Every structure is written in C-alpha cells, then in structure tokens.
Amino acid sequence: MESQHSPVVSNANLFKGKRVTVVGLGIEGVDLVRFLHAQGARITVSDARPAERLQARLEQIAAIPVHLSLGANDPRDMVTTDIIFVSQGVPLDLPALAEARKRGVPLSSMFKLFLELCPGPVAGITGSSGKTTTTALVGEMFHRDGLPHFVGGNIGVGLLSHLGRLTSDTWVILEISHTQLQLLPERSPNVACVLNITPNHLDRFSWDDYRRLKGDILRHQKADDCAVLGYDDAEARALAQRAAGEALYFSLASDLPGDGSFLRDGWAVWRRRGREQKLFPFESLRLPGRHNWSNALAAAAVARACGVSPRAIAQAAAEFQGLPHRLEFVASLAGVDYYNDSIATTPERTLAALRSFSQPPLLLLGGRDKHLPLEELADEACRRCRGVVFFGESGPLLEEAVQRAAQDRPAADRPRLVRVASLAEAVEASQALAQPGDVVLLSPACTSYDAYDNFEERGADFRRLLLAQACPEHSEGR
DSSP states (O other): OOOOOOOOOOOTTTTTTOEEEEEOOSHHHHHHHHHHHHTTOEEEEEESSOGGGSHHHHHHTTTSOOEEEESSOOHHHHHTSSEEEEOTTSOTTOHHHHHHHHTTOOEEOHHHHHHHHOOSOEEEEEOSSSHHHHHHHHHHHHHHHTOOEEEEETTTBOSGGGGGGOOTTOEEEEEOOTGGGSSOOSOOOSEEEEOOOOSOOTTTSOHHHHHHHHHGGGTTOOTTOEEEEETTSHHHHHGGGGOSSEEEEEESSSOOOSSEEEEETTEEEEEETTEEEEEEEGGGOOSOSHHHHHHHHHHHHHHHHTTOOHHHHHHHHHHOOOOTTSSEEEEEETTEEEEEOTTOOSHHHHHHHHTTOSSOOEEEEESBOOSOOOHHHHHHHHHHOSEEEEESTTHHHHHHHHHHHHTTSOGGGSOEEEEOSSHHHHHHHHHHHOOTTOEEEEOOSSBSTTTOSSHHHHHHHHHHHHHHHHOGGGSTTO
C-alpha cells in the first residue's frame, strides 16, 4: 500500500533542559530514560516498587543521572515537572497523576511519543488474544521479502531507542495493547488490525471502556489507510463502520463477504478488488491450534495490505514455529509431553489451548483472578481433561467452578481434581497423575501476579522445573 503517513516531529533536543517524570521503570521506562537523557532532559523516575524489586532495571540505567523516587508514587514528582511519561500498566487514575492533570501537567507515553516521531509507515496489531504471535509472523513475512522493517511494541521491545535506524521507507510493525491506546497520539497505524475483542482485564476496566480502547486504534486513520478486522469476531467486525479508509477482513469461513484473507478447501486465499490468489496450504503451518489458523490469516492480510509478496507470506507461514510461552513444547518425560502456555491469562485463551489437543490433557490452572466468567472453561475442562491441578491465589475459586460443572456428570466421567499452593507443587501433582502418552498443559487462565512479575517468568519457571529433571545440569546450584 502507498501510505501518506502523518508529518513527524523533529526529535533533535526535543526535551533539552525540561523536567520530565517517568512513571514505571519497566521496559518502557528504561527506554524512555535512555531516550530522554540523550535529549538533555532532567529526569525523575517514580515507581511504587522498592529498589530491591527493580535491581535489574536500575542496573540498565545506572550510568544515567536520574533522581530516583521509589517505593511510592509521590505527588510532588508529578506536579513539579514539565511533562509526565506513564508506562503502560500504570493506572491513569493514580491520585498523583490525577493531581498532575488537575494542575495542567501534560501526560504522555513511550508509545505516543514514538508514533509522533516515527518517520515511516506503521502496521499496528491489537486484540484480546493472538496479537504477539500475529505481530511476530507479520515480521517474518517482511523478513522473507527482504523489505525494510522493524518489529516492536508490546512484544517486549522498547521503541524509542530504535528511532535512529528508521527511515521513511521502514515499515514499523507494532503489537499494541489497550493500555498503550489510553494516551493516544493524533496518529493511527496506516494498517491497523483488530484481531478480536473479548472480555479481558475486567479487574481494571469496564467492558465498555475496554472495547472503546481497542477500537481507538482506528481513531485517527486517514482515507488512504487500511483496517484489517477479524470477521469471525462480532466486536472486531463492527469496527468497519469506523474505518476512514479501506476495510479488509480475515476469516476461517470460506464465504467471506468483501475483501481479505479466508480459508477455502484447505488453503489461505487472498481476495482484493475482485481478484483472488492462493497464499499457502494450511497443512504447511507449524503453529498448533485452530486459533493459530486465524492468526496466520490475520498476518497474511496485514502483510498483503502492506505490499508483502505472496511468495514471502507462504514461506514465512510454513517456517514460523511460534513464540515462547504460547503452546510451547517443553519436554517429554517418562512418555508424558509438557506444554507451556503461560501466555493464557484468560479463560478464553485456555479454551483455545485445550481445543488444540485431541487427547485429554492434564490441565494446570491458577494465578490471580481477573474477574472473568469461568463457566465455559469449567464445562470444557470437565469434558476434555483427564485431570485438573489448581494452584496459586485463584486455586480455590477455579476448583469451585470446575466442581460445580462436574456435578451433573457421571462420576466416571469427571476429571481428577487436585489443589496445591504453588506452580512447583502443581508440576509434582501432574506428574503423579500422568501416564505415558498424556499431555500436561500449563494454561493457567489467570495472571501471574500472585507469584511472578509476568507470564514470561511463570513460563520460564515451569520450563526450569521440567528441564531440571530432563537434564540435571539445568537445576539450580549447578
């Protein structure tokens, strides 16, 4: 697509001498501190966590002169500054931020600043599930075509430190979360993809607010921009009426109305302006699960909208093996296969994982509850699983939901239920239940915040626990 992107702001000495407060020292916070220091800003870092929980991040900015304000978000750091940069995940209703807004202090973010400064066209991908896999696969499609591109965003890559390598010809492919859309720049991605919008994060957002934030990825699109929408998801499909430019779809159905990518006779097919072409056979995909068929179709639609060749799309689709913590095969121990799906922080994602296996798995559920409906997951666990092991803070709640669902089933058809305290104990319990030929699936349906900083740490711990048995040199103390 030939995209006329918005004018960008020069970043030369943009913040020289300005007082800047960075709230939240995660990946975004470190990226901001480095960038703002290079711009000559006077930086304060505010984080509610104490220093001992931030050691790795503090080491990354140790050479930069910043004022550290840790252990609480002090309102004085917000009202005595020229601008505040808020990392995603930091609640915008913090009292300190509310006081700053009341006094007219502007709020921004890494994502907002990056889009204001980015010189090239942007493809942005959001959704309740599947966005990391889809973003990474789009990047692989660009790579196979030899096109200049950069992959970043909520995929775990800071953005601002990469601005210097970008040109007006570089496509920037971004995974975008709903929290990154809270502080929206007056620019939307030139190709904006909404995979799906399903209940998520209801512990912090109302359903209406969450839906609105996802749709905001289209807010500032122009007439020559493009929206790629999940046709099989009613909420995503309905956003077509908000698209200022062309609306394309992707669908697992064979009778897709309109243009986009869809499944027909085992092939991914691309249709645009009345012309159709086959892209790749679905049997070539290495990604497990029907939900990943949808992700592959979405990636193909985004890539074609950006001008990537069908040849490169087919090659990437056939070679892409997925990402860590997403139905990741970890090990086979005593004839039992172990899969790490720690990314599954919602019941919906766990349902998709369960439906990826033909044999009844032993399911590991637990973590911190997000106040999402559990009935469908509980019913599916009773029908599909040979056993369910509950762990963590939400273990009792999950066990109660599955017990309710099992009440109407014959005793012989009910899964074995075990509740333990920790993930390590859950692994032990699953091994006691498992038989050769079984699958043990960590797909927790909850966040990791009761015991880990993020789902990656939880998945890495699961992997460590298993590899320590498969290869003793992986165990701690060696």
